[in-house]
Amino acid sequence: MNIVIFGPPGAGKGTQSNFIVKKYSLYQLSTGELLRNEIKNKTKLGVEISSIMNSGKLVSDEIVSNLIEKFISNNEYNNRFIFDGYPRNKPQAENLNYLLKKYNQKIDLTLKLSVSLDSIKKRITGRSVCSICGKIYNEYFNPAPINAECCASKFLQKRSDDTLEIGVQRFQTYEKNITPVINFYKQSNLLKVVNGETTIADINSEISALIEDVKGWL
Numbered sequence: 001m002n003i004v005i006f007g008p009p010g011a012g013k014g015t016q017s018n019f020i021v022k023k024y025s026l027y028q029l030s031t032g033e034l035l036r037n038e039i040k041n042k043t044k045l046g047v048e049i050s051s052i053m054n055s056g057k058l059v060s061d062e063i064v065s066n067l068i069e070k071f072i073s074n075n076e077y078n079n080r081f082i083f084d085g086y087p088r089n090k091p092q093a094e095n096l097n098y099l100l101k102k103y104n105q106k107i108d109l110t111l112k113l114s115v116s117l118d119s120i121k122k123r124i125t126g127r128s129v130c131s132i133c134g135k136i137y138n139e140y141f142n143p144a145p146i147n148a149e150c151c152a153s154k155f156l157q158k159r160s161d162d163t164l165e166i167g168v169q170r171f172q173t174y175e176k177n178i179t180p181v182i183n184f185y186k187q188s189n190l191l192k193v194v195n196g197e198t199t200i201a202d203i204n205s206e207i208s209a210l211i212e213d214v215k216g217w218l
């Protein structure tokens with residue numbers, strides 16, 4: 001089963017993907033994470049994309065396509081993808097279909113997490129990520145446990161694009177590009193809209209029910 005999860009910045013794509021990956025033995029392909037790794041490793045590409053990401057704009061379609069094809073073509077992950085943050089515009093949605101077809105795969109479910117800009121502001125400015133295990137926290141909504149060994153405060157990191165200003169810019173970039181993507185998946189009857197404003201646990205349950213439903217007729 002291949003799943004696409006999309007939604008505005010801070011909608012909970014990563015949080016929900018972490019849970020889906022464990023429960024259904026899928027592989028999370030987050031284009032944001034792949035790009036951040038390039039920056040962290042100071043690769044040539046990382047140097048090229050750093051300022052684009054910190055302006056809240058999209059990296060070029062070609063760069064992201066090259067990164068994801070390496071995974072889609074790898075048999076190890078065949079039919080086990082959750083695409084987190086890809087596609088973000090119509091050319092990317094068409095390209096994902098093309099790449100999956102090339103490697104004899106398809107999308108089975110597309111989840112759109114809907115969250116308002118007001119909620120997103122707090123989710124972005126309050127977020128921190130454990131540099132050891134990758135768990136995602138939020139100082140307002142789900143703080144890291146006190147006295148935790150792995151997720152102790154000294155290991156919690158903020159993303160450089162998680163300021164209010166860049167967050168709003170990322171939201172605007174999302175709004176500008178996403179309507180054709182929504183229509184693209186609506187036309188193929190793959191789109192399920194999930195209310196991303198409820199609790200993390202409630203969203204977990206709703207997504208699980210949608211996945212079970214799709215599994216039933218695969």
Ligand code: AP5
Pocket residue numbers: 007008009010011012013014015016030031032033035052053054056057058059060061064084085086087088092123124126127128136137138139141142170196197198199200203
């Ligand atoms: P990316 O890393 O994908 O960032 P994003 O899309 O802005 O999304 P986030 O990772 O910020 O949010 P999320 O939805 O994963 O939320 P999370 O679960 O962490 O991309 C970064 C950049 O890379 C882009 O701006 C672009 O430049 C580039 N890029 C990436 N993909 C690209 C592509 N395809 N093409 C071109 N460029 C690309 O949750 C957020 C916070 O909210 C956390 O603190 C969490 O604890 C909290 N939270 C989650 N759910 C809930 C809830 N239900 N209630 C309360 N709090 C919650």
Ligand code: MG
Pocket residue numbers: 013014015030032
């Ligand atoms: Mg994310």
